[in-house]
Amino acid sequence: AQSVTQPDIHITVSEGASLELRCNYSYGATPYLFWYVQSPGQGLQLLLKYFSGDTLVQGIKGFEAEFKRSQSSFNLRKPSVHWSDAAEYFCAVGALSGNTPLVFGKGTRLSVIA
Amino acid sequence: GAGVSQSPSNKVTEKGKDVELRCDPISGHTALYWYRQSLGQGLEFLIYFQGNSAPDKSGLPSDRFSAERTGGSVSTLTIQRTQQEDSAVYLCASSSIQDRARGTIYFGEGSWLTVV
Numbered sequence: 001a002q003s004v005t006q007p008d009i010h011i012t013v014s015e016g017a018s019l020e021l022r023c024n025y026s027y028g029a030t031p032y033l034f035w036y037v038q039s040p041g042q043g044l045q046l047l048l049k050y051f052s053g054d055t056l057v058q059g060i061k062g063f064e065a066e067f068k069r070s071q072s073s074f075n076l077r078k079p080s081v082h083w084s085d086a087a088e089y090f091c092a093v094g095a096l097s098g099n100t101p102l103v104f105g106k107g108t109r110l111s112v113i114a
Numbered sequence: 115g116a117g118v119s120q121s122p123s124n125k126v127t128e129k130g131k132d133v134e135l136r137c138d139p140i141s142g143h144t145a146l147y148w149y150r151q152s153l154g155q156g157l158e159f160l161i162y163f164q165g166n167s168a169p170d171k172s173g174l175p176s177d178r179f180s181a182e183r184t185g186g187s188v189s190t191l192t193i194q195r196t197q198q199e200d201s202a203v204y205l206c207a208s209s210s211i212q213d214r215a216r217g218t219i220y221f222g223e224g225s226w227l228t229v230v
Contacts, residue, residue, distance in 0.1 A: 006156075032217055043118075044157075044205070044221040051217065090157060094217075101147055101170065102219065106156030 002027040004091050004105035012111040013081050021076040021108050023065075023091030033074040034092040034102065035065055044090065050074060061085070086112045116140065118222035120206050126228045127196055135191040135225045139208030146189050147209075147219065148181055152202040160204075163189065196229045203227070 005024045013019050025031055035047040048059025055067040065076045074091060088109050094102040119138040127133050139146050148160040159173035163183045174180070178196075183189040193200055203226050209219040 034217055036221075041223075043223045044207075046218055049217040092157075101159045101162045101173070103159065104149070104157035 002031075002093050002103045004093050004103055006089075006091055006105035006108050008108045009106070010109045010111065012113060015083050015112050015114055016080050019076075019078045019081045019085070019110070021089050021091075021110070023074045023076065023105060024072050025074060025091070025093045026072065027093050029095065031074075031093050032095060033065075033067060034094075035059065035063070035074075035076050036090045036092060036104075037061075038088040038090065038107075040087070047076070047089075081110075081112055083112045083114070086110055118206055118208050118220050120204075120222040120225050122225055123223065124226045124228075126230060129198060129229055130195055132192065132194045133196055133227060135193075135204050135206075135227070137189045137191070137206030137208075137222060139187065139189070139206070140210075140220055141187075143208035143210050143213070143220075144186065145209045145211075145214055145219070146183055147207040148189070148191050149205040149207065150175075150202045151205055151224070155202075157205065160191070193227075196227075198229045201227055201229045 003026045033050045036044045038044050047063050048057050050057050050067045058064050063078050088107045090107045091105045092102045121136045144165045146163040149157045161181045162170040178194045181191045203224040205224045207219045207221045
């Protein structure tokens with residue numbers, strides 16, 4: 001069965017510092033991978049996704065993620081964090097057809113300090 | 115509006131009561147999902163509707179939980195005999211076939227349920 005692990009429950013970074021949020025997945029077929037962000041009081045917004053091809057994908061708000069099949073990882077990165085990036089981040093895995101729902105990790109809460 | 119709409123946004127109920135949560139998906143979206151977000155537990159899949167196919171109910175935690183989707187549009191998630199552990203944010207999402215193929219599903223802002 002597919003699963004997603006986000007090892008870090010809470011991360012605090014200084015504004016302007018770089019960020020990496022970890023995501024490891026388990027999936028029986030070629031994975032399709034996603035990162036979502038949930039800002040306080042708001043719904044989930046898709047940041048970026050990986051289907052195939054270039055393993056480094058660019059998303060909105062300056063985020064990128066790298067798919068590493070050998071490590072079963074899809075870590076999210078940003079070179080310089082802004083205070084507005086404080087939010088909950090969710091990694092997800094799933095197929096793109098059929099009746100397979102997206103499976104989400106438990107999330108990583110990002111705090112940004114001055 | 116044009117997004118996924120959920121109601122109520124907040125619900126406080128007494129233990130043992132039944133509750134109904136409503137989801138209005140984006141018009142034309144054939145796929146509808148319910149997830150539960152509990153503190154520290156991330157998003158837990160509950161149920162998935164796709165067109166006229168039988169729903170995937172594999173995520174429902176107990177037989178107290180059920181969901182319907184009438185006319186392929188609005189969905190209602192019902193929790194019977196609520197327990198305190200049911201307290202969570204219940205998120206609805208929808209997508210079209212094309213969106214699904216691009217891996218994009220659209221979430222509502224959720225219904226925050228508190229069982230006291």
